[in-house]
Amino acid sequence: MITDSTPSWTAAFRSAVVSSHERIDLFELRAFSGQTLRQIIRLDGGGSALRIRLSNRYGKEPLHIGGARLARRTEGSGIESGSDVPLRVGGAEDFTVAVGEEVVSDAIEGAVAAGDELALSLWLPEDTGLSTYSAVPLRTGYAVPGNALSAPTFDGAEGLEELATRHFISGADVLAPAGTPVIVAFGDSWFEGTGTTPDTDHRFPDLLNDRLRAAGSEGWVVNQGLSANRLLTDEIGEHALARLERDALDVPGVTHVLVHFGLNDLGIPGQEAYPDPAPVPSAAELITGLTALADRLHAAGLTAIVTTVGPYKDTIFDGYSTPEGVAVAREVNDWIRGAESPYDAYADLAAAVADPADPDRIHDDYDSGDGLHVNDAGAQALADAVDLTTLKGRQLLNA
Structure with a gap:
C-alpha cells in the first residue's frame, strides 16, 4: 500500500525507440516534411498532471517542431471537441530537439486515468530526416500535409497516410503518489x-x-x-x-x-x-x-x-x-x-x-x-x- 501521497513524476506510458539508420531494414523507415503527425498514446496509469517525452536520439538533423497539441482521442484520428491544448517545452510552442537528445514537455495540469487515449499532434514544417521511431507500436498513427494541429479529424484529408510505426514519442509521465x-x-x-x-x-x-x-x-x-x-x-x-x-x-x-x-x-x-x-x-x-x-x-x-x-x-x-x-x-x-x-x-x-x-x-x-x-x-x-x-x-x- 502506498503510504506517501506526495505526488512525483511517474512513468505512465513508454515506447522504446530505435534508429532508422540500423544496418538491417526490417521495418518501414520514414522522414517527414511539411506534415502534421497525429499519434495515439494510451496511458497505463493516471495522475493529476501529464508531461510528454519526445526523442531525437537517433536523428542526424535537429528536429524542429513548429507546434504540438495534445487532445483526448475519440476514434480513429478524431479528437474530442474543446479538449486540445498546446504542448510546450520551456514555455515555447515552437521548439527544437537537438541531435541525440530527448526533451520533456512542460506539465499539462488536469487529471488523467489509466486507459485514457490521447492524441498527440506534431507540426513538422521542415525535413526531419529519418526518424527516431518505435517499430511495432500496434497503434495506427496518421500524417497529413500542412499544419493540421487542431483539425477535429484527419479522416478524408487529401494526402492522408496511415502509419504502422510511431515516431519521436518515447513516453509520458504523470504526477502520481510517491511510491506508486x-x-x-x-x-x-x-x-x-x-x-x-x-x-x-x-x-x-x-x-x-x-x-x-x-x-x-x-x-x-x-x-x-x-x-x-x-x-x-x-x-x-x-x-x-x-x-x-x-x-x-x-x-x-x-x-x-x-x-x-x-x-x-x-x-x-x-x-x-x-x-x-x-x-x-x-x-x-x-x-x-x-x-x-x-x-x-x-x-x-x-x-x-x-x-x-x-x-x-x-x-x-x-x-x-x-x-x-x-x-x-x-x-x-x-x-x-x-x-x-x-x-x-x-x-x-x-x-x-x-x-x-x-x-x-x-x-x-x-x-x-x-x-x-x-x-x-x-x-x-x-x-x-x-x-x-x-x-x-x-x-x-x-x-
Missing part, C-alpha cells in the same frame, strides 16, 4: 506485442495491466519491449545490457522489471535479411547475460523477475530455428526454473503457451501464424501466467 509501483516490461517482441491485433491493446503488458486493475493494484506496467532486440549483441536497437539503464533503470518510479530475452540471440534469421548473423550463443553465455541483468537490477534496488524463453521451433522464418538453438533455450529455461537463478521470481511464459505434445513449439491455439509470436489468446495466457504477488515488492517475496 511501476513495473517495466523490458524485453523483445513478446513484450512489444508482435502477433497481436493492432489497435486493440491485446499485448501481454496491456493484459497484465487489466489483471492488476481488476485486483485493485495501485501500480501498473509500462512496455519497453523492442522487436528483434537481443540480450548480448546489437541487432535492432542496442542489446539489453546496453539499453538497460535508459529503458529500465531510469524510468521514473520503476520498482519491478520483467525480463524476456533470448529468442533473437538464438534465432538465425535468413541470409537475405541478416547478411552477417551472430553465432548462436551457448546456454552459459545467455545465463551470464541474464545474471548480469539481475545483478544490475538488484544494485538499483529493484525487484527482478525473469520469464522463460518462449517456444519457437516451428517458426516460418527461414533459418531462425535450429536444433542447436532450441536445445540452448531448453537449458536456459531449466536454469530459470531452478534454484540457481538470482532473480526474485520467474514467470513461465514458455509453459503457458507451449504445445503439451511438443513443448518446443507454440500451441496452435496461441500461435499468431508465424510460429514465433503469440496471438491475442496467447498474450492473455502469458498475462495469466504471472503471479501478481511477485509484483508487490521484494520484501514480500523474501518474507
